[in-house]
Amino acid sequence: MLRVTEIKLPLDHDPAALAAAIAGRLHLSPEQLGGHEVVRRGYDARRRSAITLVYTVDVAVPDEAGVLARVQDDKHVGQAPDMGYRLVARAPAHLAQRPVVIGAGPCGLLAALTLAQMGFRPIMLERGKVVRERTKDTWALWRRGVLTPESNVQFGEGGAGTFSDGKLYSGIKDPLHLGRRVLSEFVAAGAPPEIMYVSKPHIGTFRLVTVVESLRQQIEALGGTYRFESRADDIEIAEGADGSRQVTAVVLANGERLATNHVVLAVGHSARDTFPMLEARGVAMVAKPFSLGFRIEHPQALIDSCRFGAHAGNPILGAADYKIVHHAQNGRSVYSFCMCPGGQVVAATSEPGLVVTNGMSQYSRAELNANAGIVVGITPEDYPGGPLAGIAFQRHWEAQAFTAGGGDYRAPVQLVGDFLAGRASTKLGSVVPSYKPGVLPTDLSTCLPDYAIAAIREAIPAFDRQIRGFSMADAVLTGVETRTSSPLRISRAGDFQSVNTQGLYPAGEGAGFAGGILSAGVDGIRVAEAVALAMTAPAGAK
Numbered sequence: 001m002l003r004v005t006e007i008k009l010p011l012d013h014d015p016a017a018l019a020a021a022i023a024g025r026l027h028l029s030p031e032q033l034g035g036h037e038v039v040r041r042g043y044d045a046r047r048r049s050a051i052t053l054v055y056t057v058d059v060a061v062p063d064e065a066g067v068l069a070r071v072q073d074d075k076h077v078g079q080a081p082d083m084g085y086r087l088v089a090r091a092p093a094h095l096a097q098r099p100v101v102i103g104a105g106p107c108g109l110l111a112a113l114t115l116a117q118m119g120f121r122p123i124m125l126e127r128g129k130v131v132r133e134r135t136k137d138t139w140a141l142w143r144r145g146v147l148t149p150e151s152n153v154q155f156g157e158g159g160a161g162t163f164s165d166g167k168l169y170s171g172i173k174d175p176l177h178l179g180r181r182v183l184s185e186f187v188a189a190g191a192p193p194e195i196m197y198v199s200k201p202h203i204g205t206f207r208l209v210t211v212v213e214s215l216r217q218q219i220e221a222l223g224g225t226y227r228f229e230s231r232a233d234d235i236e237i238a239e240g241a242d243g244s245r246q247v248t249a250v251v252l253a254n255g256e257r258l259a260t261n262h263v264v265l266a267v268g269h270s271a272r273d274t275f276p277m278l279e280a281r282g283v284a285m286v287a288k289p290f291s292l293g294f295r296i297e298h299p300q301a302l303i304d305s306c307r308f309g310a311h312a313g314n315p316i317l318g319a320a321d322y323k324i325v326h327h328a329q330n331g332r333s334v335y336s337f338c339m340c341p342g343g344q345v346v347a348a349t350s351e352p353g354l355v356v357t358n359g360m361s362q363y364s365r366a367e368l369n370a371n372a373g374i375v376v377g378i379t380p381e382d383y384p385g386g387p388l389a390g391i392a393f394q395r396h397w398e399a400q401a402f403t404a405g406g407g408d409y410r411a412p413v414q415l416v417g418d419f420l421a422g423r424a425s426t427k428l429g430s431v432v433p434s435y436k437p438g439v440l441p442t443d444l445s446t447c448l449p450d451y452a453i454a455a456i457r458e459a460i461p462a463f464d465r466q467i468r469g470f471s472m473a474d475a476v477l478t479g480v481e482t483r484t485s486s487p488l489r490i491s492r493a494g495d496f497q498s499v500n501t502q503g504l505y506p507a508g509e510g511a512g513f514a515g516g517i518l519s520a521g522v523d524g525i526r527v528a529e530a531v532a533l534a535m536t537a538p539a540g541a542k
């Protein structure tokens with residue numbers, strides 16, 4: 001197969017035009033092509049009046065070497081890379097011990113699936129509930145303001161991204177094409193096949209629920225075991241005379257002890273009780289930078305027309321997104337985070353007495369508002385005090401937002417016009433905020449550090465220069481967006497194990513190695529491979 005990149009065609013091109021364009025690039029006639037597969041389809045909307053689709057395709061040709069020789073000056077034609085995935089090990093017939101995966105988010109799911117496919121029969125521990133039960137608990141907060149601390153947007157089968165926009169792309173380096181493997185497992189589990197080739201795939205909330213259920217069925221059919229409502233509260237570590245440390249067991253909240261020497265720790269960034277337990281057990285970790293800010297909501301139609309002009313509403317383009325950055329005079333960077341076209345702002349706390357925002361959408365992205373986090377980068381210098389200090393810092397601002405919202409899980413909101421003018425909002429305007437169970441118009445300046453407020457005040461008018469209307473007076477800011485990534489990193493070595501605790505594999509977003517569904521899934525695969533290789537290594541080998 002040959003790979004041809006940068007094939008540009010008009011947005012409304014005829015289906016046959018693609019084969020003709022491929023043939024033209026290869027100096028062949030369309031009849032000489034032996035079939036092609038679209039590997040990627042993006043768009044270039046820099047000129048709104050002439051939006052183009054940009055394709056990457058793999059194509060079969062009769063005489064590859066001859067064709068390559070003819071087009072050797074075209075740097076966009078070459079041999080197609082091998083993107084297939086091969087399992088790295090096979091479990092022995094008699095498995096002495098089963099690996100334990102803690103956390104059924106995308107990282108834990110892909111780790112458990114990969115281990116199960118290799119025959120390691122993982123035990124999956126999840127503190128929350130099975131996804132359909134979890135959905136009811138999540139809606140109870142959104143509809144009635146009733147929080148279930150162990151079953152919510154952050155905790156339960158599927159992990160943090162289950163009620164989300166389901167964006168499935170990432171900027172990570174991925175030389176082994178593991179992102180593609182995550183996508184193909186999702187498709188096998190019921191996700192729409194187009195996620196394999198569109199440049200910014202997303203699947204929305206309801207489809208993710210089905211995917212998560214199907215992955216569970218596969219893992220169980222391969223000999224894996226799920227344990228829901230089974231929080232890991234402790235790990236046991238044997239210390240050798242030489243100072244070495246080896247995980248020997250996981251202890252559940254009910255006191256049950258699971259003996260194991262291999263633990264994938266994929267607990268996500270909201271496991272605020274698990275991190276102190278790990279620190280108390282001496283597991284090496286460090287504070288790391290993260291970001292905090294607000295969610296902003298605009299009419300989706302405004303974003304569509306600004307990005308796509310007359311092509312707004314075109315089904316191939318879908319609802320428009322944006323990605324914007326501003327470097328403020330006080331040295332802070334302000335950027336859009338987890339933009340959700342045609343979606344809604346959601347209540348995302350996992351602890352009582354706190355308000356946290358995030359965004360989600362359905363596959364159709366058909367809601368009236370566009371929303372995105374507008375967040376400010378911060379570093380451990382802003383929250384000194386060791387690896388756990390970032391959690392305390394997040395909690396402080398989440399509690400401020402809870403109070404500012406009225407103390408009943410409504411979120412505090414402020415109109416952009418009022419925020420820029422430095423006055424409290426007392427009523428809403430034309431943009432109806434989507435956050436449930438409700439909002440309270442107020443002054444958001446008590447909900448973030450002064451430097452963050454100043455940076456966002458400077459950034460919004462600057463963003464308006466890129467997206468005309470971004471600073472519209474009636475756009476709504478909702479507080480607070482604090483859980484953008486983990487505030488700490490659990491240090492791990494090249495073999496994916498904790499730097500000071502053998503058999504502990506910190507993984508995914510909570511451990512600081514992923515930032516999103518796709519990258520968490522990729523990390524899960526990498527860690528599962530490391531576990532499998534360690535479990536099949538000859539005795540005495542590390």
Ligand code: FAD
Nearest residue numbers: 103105107127159160161164166167232268508509516517
């Ligand atoms: P998580 O998904 O957080 O999973 C961790 C799991 O571990 C949870 O199920 C939790 O219950 C469990 N757990 C925690 N502690 C314990 C314990 N002690 N014992 C047992 N189980 C435990 N990312 C995107 O890429 N695209 C999006 O569109 C997107 N939208 C989002 C929308 C929302 C509302 C939220 C909250 C997040 C969104 N994200 C999105 C981020 C994405 O969800 C995370 O990056 C991703 O889920 C991280 O995966 P993970 O497996 O590392 O951790």
